[in-house]
Amino acid sequence: MTTTPPDGYTTPKIVTNLVAYAEYCGWQALVQWVPADGTNGGAHVTVQVGRKVTEEDGNRRGPWWLYKLTWHSRGCEPGKVRKFGTGLAQTPDKPQWHDAPAVWKIRQVIYENPAPGAVTIFKGPITKREFNKIPCARALRFSRDWMGRRQSEWIEDMPGWGWSLVSDYGKPEHPCHVSRADSRAMAADHLTAFLAPTRAYGGDNLTVDEWEIGPWPMPST
Template sequence: MSETLLEEWERLLGERADIRSSVRTSEPSPEARERHREIQRRLTEIAAIPPDGYALPSLAAGLLEFAKAHGWVTAVQWTPPGYGGEPFVNVEVGRKLGEAEAANHRSDTFHFQLTWHSRDCEPGKLKKFGRILAKTPDNPQWHDAPSVKRVREIIHASPAPGAVTVHKGPITKAEFNAIPNARALRFSHDWMGRRYTEWIEDMPRWGWSLMSDYGKPEHPCHVSRADSRAMAADHLTAFLAPTRAYGGDNLTVDEWEIAP
């Protein structure tokens, strides 16, 4: 008969306790170290499995997906198998800064902790519980984060080095609008025998701006300025709204990102 999840959980906890107990009296062997790592990995996997009838809330699942896409480390820990109380889940996202990144900060860590609890909820339902706890490079002691949206904005502004956060096309306007929270950074279209390109750029004189080459790539033109990169991208994205007729033929979105 195959082992249940609860039986596996309890067996692994016992095996881990035995390994840790033996370490107190002697140096662990390489085999014991490797077995301890395997047990930890499996316990982490089991802890991420929701109890029957439960699933991660969409807000939590979206945050984890967004964090992973930006190169952050994530963790999910449900109440363990056999837990007799009201199920809850802890969600964590974070990353370490590299040495150069951390040079002008008080610490090298982003770390956010959130909890969803089933207390006073219908079976299978969860609600966000308590505060969002945060550690940031400029405020390394545990403190309150204002909202999940703000956590996403911090993740967006501080992706891990090497994370691919700007996606490249070309894709059609319809394909772009089918991507949740997509925000345009560059698109192009044909008009009067020329290929027009429009994009956002941080201009030395104007700051974040909407740009166009008006069909002449060698002569980029400033169109209008914005107060931030996000605002510039939002302005560009507005041209691509499904109900708005803008641009010429063969319009393609060439670069985009997922907004917080």
């Protein structure tokens, strides 16, 4: 086995993206290529991403998150591979080996369970245009000029409300609850929606002050 693709092959982008996202969230990743040798049915690449459960994760049934997926050249054009089967998974809530979910769902699990101490929040300020050039970026805080003041809006886990959109309406000493969300991810999605390229909001003076890289969105059906 080797981490280098055989001649004529490249590691699929979906694999490199998954590995990069796992490492960004403090998970470990391993990519292993097996070249075609006449006995294994063709070249294939296996990717594993995972991390151990820590004290910060609380009491769990299993010791780690671990996902093992394979892309195989069997039945493909020369130099091409495709995902082989569902892959395998072990999780703290289901520690026995079982079918792995889709890659986008694995990214959601990684997003919801970053390794303790992983730095996953970026701080600006950057413009709305710059923000929208970042793949899968989610806004956590932005500010804009409003009524002669500098107004900030952000997400926060507020006592009695849970995850919420919050605004100071230009008065930092008086933050106000705007609306609640069912999860941190939903709150970030709501805030990010204000910054869509097709939405005129905030004017030229809006800056994104904190953001993160979210998982892929759920595929449309």
